[in-house]
Amino acid sequence: MNKIKVLLVEDEAVLAAVVKETLDARGFELTIAANGVEGWSFFNNNKPDVCVIDVMMPRKDGFSLFF
Amino acid sequence: MKKRLTFLFLIAALTAGGIILFQCYWVYNTYKTAERNFNKQLSDALQKSIDNYHVQQSELPLSLKSPSPFLSVLEAIEKDTSLHLKVFFRDAKHAPYPVKIEQVPVNPVNLYRLKVMLAETQFMSAALMNAIKLDTLKAIFKSELKRNNIDLPVNLVLLKNRQNLPPGKITAYINYSKSSPIVEAVFSNTVQFLLVQNILPAIISLVLIMLSAGSLCYMWIIIKRQMQLDDIKNDFISNITHELRTPISILKSTHEALFRYGGMAEPEKAERYLKINTETLDKLDHNVDRILDITRYESGDKLVKPSLVKIDELIRVVMERFTLDAGYAIEFLNLSGIKEVFTDYYIIDTIISNLVDNAIKYGGENVRVAITVNPFEKGWQLSIRDTGQGIDNKYLPFIFDKFYRVPSGNLHEVKGYGLGLSYVKQLVTSLNGVISVKSKLNSGTVFTIQFPQI
Numbered sequence: 001m002n003k004i005k006v007l008l009v010e011d012e013a014v015l016a017a018v019v020k021e022t023l024d025a026r027g028f029e030l031t032i033a034a035n036g037v038e039g040w041s042f043f044n045n046n047k048p049d050v051c052v053i054d055v056m057m058p059r060k061d062g063f064s065l066f067f
Numbered sequence: 068m069k070k071r072l073t074f075l076f077l078i079a080a081l082t083a084g085g086i087i088l089f090q091c092y093w094v095y096n097t098y099k100t101a102e103r104n105f106n107k108q109l110s111d112a113l114q115k116s117i118d119n120y121h122v123q124q125s126e127l128p129l130s131l132k133s134p135s136p137f138l139s140v141l142e143a144i145e146k147d148t149s150l151h152l153k154v155f156f157r158d159a160k161h162a163p164y165p166v167k168i169e170q171v172p173v174n175p176v177n178l179y180r181l182k183v184m185l186a187e188t189q190f191m192s193a194a195l196m197n198a199i200k201l202d203t204l205k206a207i208f209k210s211e212l213k214r215n216n217i218d219l220p221v222n223l224v225l226l227k228n229r230q231n232l233p234p235g236k237i238t239a240y241i242n243y244s245k246s247s248p249i250v251e252a253v254f255s256n257t258v259q260f261l262l263v264q265n266i267l268p269a270i271i272s273l274v275l276i277m278l279s280a281g282s283l284c285y286m287w288i289i290i291k292r293q294m295q296l297d298d299i300k301n302d303f304i305s306n307i308t309h310e311l312r313t314p315i316s317i318l319k320s321t322h323e324a325l326f327r328y329g330g331m332a333e334p335e336k337a338e339r340y341l342k343i344n345t346e347t348l349d350k351l352d353h354n355v356d357r358i359l360d361i362t363r364y365e366s367g368d369k370l371v372k373p374s375l376v377k378i379d380e381l382i383r384v385v386m387e388r389f390t391l392d393a394g395y396a397i398e399f400l401n402l403s404g405i406k407e408v409f410t411d412y413y414i415i416d417t418i419i420s421n422l423v424d425n426a427i428k429y430g431g432e433n434v435r436v437a438i439t440v441n442p443f444e445k446g447w448q449l450s451i452r453d454t455g456q457g458i459d460n461k462y463l464p465f466i467f468d469k470f471y472r473v474p475s476g477n478l479h480e481v482k483g484y485g486l487g488l489s490y491v492k493q494l495v496t497s498l499n500g501v502i503s504v505k506s507k508l509n510s511g512t513v514f515t516i517q518f519p520q521i
Contacts, residue, residue, distance in 0.1 A: 011479070012313050012316075012317070014317055014347070015313065015316055015317045015320060017184055018317065018320045018321050018324060018340070018343070020318055021324070022320070022323075022328050022330075023334075024322045024327070037289070043153070053308070055476075055477050056306075056309045056477045056478075057477040057478070057479060058478065058479060058480040058481075059478070059480070061476060061477030061478045062477060062478070062479070063477055064477075064478075
């Protein structure tokens, strides 16, 4: 069975690492993007199944990324 | 809110504009009315001067000069009586007729008018009318003007053609004859005279216009300030919420990982997560301490502990903290020749650290920072200059406010509570110093702190 691809766009590295470790162990394939620009680039190249996006981030904020 | 305020301002601007326009129209109208009245006054004075001239220049009957003035009138009668006179005509075309002499008393109220009429009849001939002595008339006219409190240079011109007189000229006929020439009074500076006469209402109107325009500008400033404060408030709420939620989210996620997802079964993971929690709690603790510190300095609770501080040494210690690991470009120059200052070591250390930290955080990787100690007549001066992105001048008045961060919407390049500069300002104030800032967008910022004693 294919793993569910999750994109987590979060600039707080510690929080992102904890979430990744927990979800990876539960069968998700989680990728971290540290800001909106990285997140947008990953989204276009990989088309993840789920995106979890922070709002306040450097370079491109969550709302700009979403809309 | 912004739309409503802009609408309100537009209504106010229209009202104030209307008031200003009406004031201008009113002043113009008042001036025009005053001009018309003035011209009428001048024309009347000229006419009166001509009348006086006639009276002066003519030979009037002596009977009009007596205390009870009268006129002797020849009255035609039908029948000859013993008392009658007979009038003979020179050309002999008309038959002689009998008359009697009658004395008609003159009411003193009408005496002047009568004198004028009699005098004018003596000036009926064209030769006499054209021989009018303009200099004498001018002297009479000037004294008449003086009586009316008008002191203006004037010239009199005799116009023989009665037609094509442009309106608005000051003119009067020499007498009531159809062929009478016209005297025109030519003034210079009537506009200036009228302006001086009407200066008071004009000044009052100008003051009212200035007040209306000033109030409008002041209102616009207040509205803009209110809008800015609204932005600051919204920014503050979203920033502080985000900054407080981040550590809570970290604690929650590690807690859930340990509690719900079997993290406790892996001792290495549990230890790592607990370490993360300790660091997160320490950071929170530090930030809460900073808020408390600012409050204490604000209320003057925190005592300063001054000692002799080797300023060069202190600044080098702070610089090393930033240059050893990360290798940031920081320069130091002591131009004052001051080696030691009597101050609080910890406070100066915190001030410099905070300002250098800000310069590096907001300035980017290639930022250069220069710390300078300068001479200052009443003490010493510390400058921290950077080559970063600078701060827009419209935000400068707020940067020392507690929790204020230059608005950037949801784009957060640098994390923070907006406490750093507020804390620095409190520390500077606790040492009786003054902090100021100058900044230019895309060029950099310089913070200057002046301390009053060495």
